[in-house]
């Protein structure tokens with residue numbers, strides 16, 4: 001059987017002037033997978049998300065999104081709202097909902113609506129209607145139930161706890177019926193109990209809705225319990241890929257997180273430095 005990737009990123013390089021945010025990044029996400037991207041601050045994780053969602057335009061490489069098996073689109077050069085319509089939804093590292101609206105209103109106007117126009121414009125039929133319509137009442141309630149916020153439907157979102165805000169952002173992402181949901185530090189600012197709630201909610205999004213999950217998260221306990229596979233970025237490049245067990249045991253990852261190596265010993269040669277013996281030949 002051939003590979004079934006929802007995202008296929010090949011040799012992507014993204015520069016801002018002299019800063020290389022992504023350096024020849026190649027990675028893929030299997031359809032239905034909970035995949036994580038980890039790495040130190042400034043490693044390029046959010047830049048990757050921005051490239052996958054059309055916010056940034058890498059100078060080099062290709063990004064292919066396949067919302068359905070056998071149907072794929074090229075991401076680079078496409079606008080964020082078109083990619084959102086094609087099935088790519090995201091939450092942001094910093095909260096971007098309308099704090100003057102209630103929980104219910106925030107879900108109803110949809111995740112797309114925060115772009116460009118203010119809350120009033122969105123409520124009056126601004127960009128939420130770009131995709132056709134606001135969410136129906138029944139679908140809004142369904143999503144509030146799904147994320148456990150029915151009881152807080154009429155609470156101003158500014159008054160919600162951090163954990164509830166994060167769940168609201170996930171509901172807003174789901175409002176566009178995505179095939180993949182990109183979560184940029186979904187547990188930032190939350191307490192341990194809220195982290196556990198978010199962990200099971202994210203798993204439920206994949207298991208019950210069939211939405212693939214791409215996750216950036218600094219909390220190692222959370223990321224290792226959720227992710228089926230991980231990529232590690234450092235200085236814009238992929239330095240490791242593997243299952244949680246493989247990543248925990250990876251020396252390069254340990255060094256990247258602890259800063260420079262203090263072992264003082266010669267490093268093992270990496271596979272690319274060893275002689276190519278072509279043992280099969």
Ligand SMILES: Nc1ncnc2c1ncn2[C@@H]1O[C@H](COP(=O)(O)OP(=O)(O)OP(=O)(O)O)[C@@H](O)[C@H]1O
Nearest residue numbers: 016019020021039040041042043044045046047048
């Ligand atoms: N719009 C931009 N203009 C200039 N430089 C940028 C821009 N976006 C990102 N960068 C640079 O790209 C590099 C990677 O940043 P990025 O935000 O992707 O890191 P990150 O891994 O998400 O970090 P963090 O864990 O702190 O969120 C940084 O050096 C950053 O300054």
Ligand SMILES: [Mg+2]
Nearest residue numbers: 045046047093
């Ligand atoms: Mg970031």
